[in-house]
Amino acid sequence: MGGKVIWLGAGAAPGVPSLSFGWGHCRADNPKNFRTRTSTFVEIGGVRILIDTCPDIRGQMVRNNIRYLDAVLYTHAHADHVHGIDDLREVNRIMGTNLCIYGGAKTIRYIKHNFSYLIAKADKVKNVVRTPSLVPCVVKANHPFFIKGVKVMPIKLLQHCPECLGYVFNDGEYVHIADFKRVADSAFKAVLGRPKLMSIPLTTPYGAIQHAGLDEVRNVIGRFNPERVVINHMASECDYDEVNAATDDNVLPAYDGLKIEF
Ligand SMILES: [Zn+2]
Numbered sequence: 001m002g003g004k005v006i007w008l009g010a011g012a013a014p015g016v017p018s019l020s021f022g023w024g025h026c027r028a029d030n031p032k033n034f035r036t037r038t039s040t041f042v043e044i045g046g047v048r049i050l051i052d053t054c055p056d057i058r059g060q061m062v063r064n065n066i067r068y069l070d071a072v073l074y075t076h077a078h079a080d081h082v083h084g085i086d087d088l089r090e091v092n093r094i095m096g097t098n099l100c101i102y103g104g105a106k107t108i109r110y111i112k113h114n115f116s117y118l119i120a121k122a123d124k125v126k127n128v129v130r131t132p133s134l135v136p137c138v139v140k141a142n143h144p145f146f147i148k149g150v151k152v153m154p155i156k157l158l159q160h161c162p163e164c165l166g167y168v169f170n171d172g173e174y175v176h177i178a179d180f181k182r183v184a185d186s187a188f189k190a191v192l193g194r195p196k197l198m199s200i201p202l203t204t205p206y207g208a209i210q211h212a213g214l215d216e217v218r219n220v221i222g223r224f225n226p227e228r229v230v231i232n233h234m235a236s237e238c239d240y241d242e243v244n245a246a247t248d249d250n251v252l253p254a255y256d257g258l259k260i261e262f
C-alpha cells in the first residue's frame, strides 16, 4: 500500500532535557536531542492511525497538523504512552464522530477505569453528534484485525510491566515495537518477507530490568532484518550522534518530527 510514519516524539518518559537530569549525556547544542515523549503517527493506504497518546500529544499534533484519525492504537498502560488521551476530545470535536481505540485487555481496562468520562456510553455510541467519544476495542497478540482495509497484527512484547503490544502493519510494511525487554518468538512469524520499516525503543544504551539495551535492540533488528530502522523512546543517556555512530547504516535515531515514507 505504501505510506508514511511520523515520529511525533522520540523521548522516554522524562523527555530530554528532563527535570531531574537535564540534558544528561546528550549534547545540548544538537536540536535533534530535544525530545518530547513517544507518540507515533502512521498513514498507510490513506488510513490515519495514531500509536499512543503521550502527555505531549497536543503540541505534537498541532506542529504536524494532524486533525483527523481513523483509529488510535495503545501499546501499554504507562503514563508516558497514555496520559495525553484527553486531547483526543479535540479529534472527536473536529470529526464529529466517535473514535475507536485499540489495546490489550489490561490496557483497555486501565483506560476505562481512569478515563471513564471519555468512553462512549452504550446508548450513546450511535449518538455521535451530541457526544462524540472513544469506543474501546480489546485486541489480542497474534490475532489480526483490520482498520479500513489495513491489516494490523498485535505482537507480544515481554518483560516490560504492564503487558505490552507491538503492531505489525500489512504483514510487515511497517513494524512498530514499543517498550520491551524481549520479543516473543511468535512476533517474528507475524512478518511475511522483509519488513520495509521498523521502529524500536532504546531507552538507555545499557538497558535495565524492564528495558532492552543496545545489544538486545541489535539482536531484534537482526531477527526482523528490516530494510530501514528507526530507534526511538530515548532517555537522556542516548545522544543522537552516539546512537547513530553505534548502529548500522540502515538504522537512524528518531527525533521529534522525523518523517519517513515507505
Ligand atoms: Zn515508555
Ligand SMILES: [Zn+2]
Pocket: 076, 078, 160, 179
Ligand atoms: Zn513503558
